[in-house]
Amino acid sequence: MAEDIVPSLLKTINSQFDEQAKASKKLQAAARALKSGKATYQTANTFAIEAGEILAKVLQRNLKGASLPDQKLYFNIAQRILNETLSKNFDLVSGYTADVQKLLNEQAGIGLEVQKAMLNQDRIDGIVNRVSSEPDIDKVKWILDDPVVNFTQSIVDDSIDANCKFQSAAGLHPIITRRLVGKACKWCSDLAGVYDYFDLPDDIYRRHERCRCTVDYNPGSGKRQNVWTKKWRDPEQAQKLANRLAIGTGEKPLSINKTEQNRTATSR
Numbered sequence: 001m002a003e004d005i006v007p008s009l010l011k012t013i014n015s016q017f018d019e020q021a022k023a024s025k026k027l028q029a030a031a032r033a034l035k036s037g038k039a040t041y042q043t044a045n046t047f048a049i050e051a052g053e054i055l056a057k058v059l060q061r062n063l064k065g066a067s068l069p070d071q072k073l074y075f076n077i078a079q080r081i082l083n084e085t086l087s088k089n090f091d092l093v094s095g096y097t098a099d100v101q102k103l104l105n106e107q108a109g110i111g112l113e114v115q116k117a118m119l120n121q122d123r124i125d126g127i128v129n130r131v132s133s134e135p136d137i138d139k140v141k142w143i144l145d146d147p148v149v150n151f152t153q154s155i156v157d158d159s160i161d162a163n164c165k166f167q168s169a170a171g172l173h174p175i176i177t178r179r180l181v182g183k184a185c186k187w188c189s190d191l192a193g194v195y196d197y198f199d200l201p202d203d204i205y206r207r208h209e210r211c212r213c214t215v216d217y218n219p220g221s222g223k224r225q226n227v228w229t230k231k232w233r234d235p236e237q238a239q240k241l242a243n244r245l246a247i248g249t250g251e252k253p254l255s256i257n258k259t260e261q262n263r264t265a266t267s268r
């Protein structure tokens, strides 16, 4: 009977991951941001992308044809390795984002319990099935690359969604922002913007290959939310509305312009 290669592969993958995660400047910076109370969901996105990229690199380095039977990542091997390592990323990222949400809640004076994302087992199964259906792992290395990063980043989205759902059920009015990252295609440009949680586009959490656009949520000042969502495409009209509403509250009107409309999450 052939030797079970999974335990030793897992050991190597885990120790290489831990080593690189520990040395990562981006992960260190994210930890500091949390400690100093400056972390946001943007920081959580950076944290997740970095954790995803480290894992993707380590998986590709160790799950090579030369170290696998028949150059193939058999289902039984893929399942055990990817379940464990992707779940580990889930624990890391969902733990970090829960801390971020706790911080944001405190800053906003919201006494609501933090909601943790649920592990998306379907996505893990999808990667396992896809990669194990291929006869030659070296020809489909990409499956262990972008989909792994994408999975890890989606943990942040799932955390945002769980908390917005909970906070809206508690009577708050969550506003979600999708921001462009890197070279933006038309699809991403069209999707970027500020949205009312009750009126999200279907694709708000979707990413095409190599897309690192971020979804952000900040409860801001708690109950008094900035309600300027992408629905208002006319910045002048939005500014007029802002001025009008500011009269009633005696506050400085919110400054609304095209770029801000697309970039800022919530006003404080």
Ligand SMILES: [Zn+2]
Pocket (backbone or CB within 6 Å): 180, 181, 184, 185, 188, 208, 211, 212, 213
């Ligand atoms: Zn994008």
